[in-house]
């Protein structure tokens with residue numbers, strides 16, 4: 673796990689435009705593991721991400737379950753959520769998602785012979801970052817929630833065991849368990865990404881777009897990303913070529929900032945801020 677991950681599990685400072693500072697406290701959950709053979713790895717996740725070990729699931733709310741299938745985010749009455757880069761929706765999107773012609777790839781400025789280095793500043797369940805890595809870009813997945821970072825670390829561990837994808841996953845995907853504002857602030861000049869990609873959590877209820885059940889669960893667990901205007905500012909100062917912000921199709925521009933151009937798909941808009 674140490675190869676895959678760099679961890680800085682701590683609160684993030686969100687500076688609002690008005691200048692006030694809020695400490696964003698990471699949500700930490702209890703971790704259940706009833707399989708003795710998996711106990712050592714469960715202990716590593718527990719230590720690395722600061723989870724409490726539970727013997728049985730709590731009576732209500734979210735918890736993490738580590739089983740032979742992997743690490744899952746669970747909630748009573750809902751299907752478990754895990755990061756599966758090998759099969760399921762991700763396997764399907766990798767094979768049939770439209771390749772470099774899909775709006776996400778076009779928004780990144782991918783061209784024949786050019787695969788931009790990308791910082792996925794809001795990695796979440798890693799779906800967009802994984803697609804971009806499968807198309808040839810080197811992607812740094814930055815995720816500040818210890819819960820999501822642990823799910824990603826576990827998904828990457830299982831991807832590393834898959835004969836079909838392990839080589840390019842090892843080469844193209846790196847996880848940073850940290851706030852991307854801090855990562856972008858600290859990145860070496862030579863390592864500055866060509867593109868910073870942002871897909872912040874949109875406040876629920878503002879959009880009529882039907883959100884997928886996973887994203888609904890994340891909204892419930894983490895709440896909206898209130899500091900994304902600040903992240904956009906830092907991203908625009910750091911990206912060598914462009915910042916791309918994913919928005920629901922009819923949503924306002926992030927922070928009221930007009931993009932250089934936008935690329936639309938059925939339900940989504942990618943606002944592109946050229947920084948060259």
Ligand SMILES: C[S@@+](CC[C@H](N)C(=O)[O-])C[C@H]1O[C@@H](n2cnc3c(N)ncnc32)[C@H](O)[C@@H]1O
Pocket residue numbers: 793794795796797798799800801814815816817820850851852853871872873874887890894897903
């Ligand atoms: C809507 S989800 C992203 C979904 C992702 N694009 C995918 O394909 O799975 C937003 C995620 O960004 C993370 N996030 C928001 N602001 C962040 C920041 N400044 N640094 C790191 N992670 C951040 C949140 O914790 C959340 O997990």
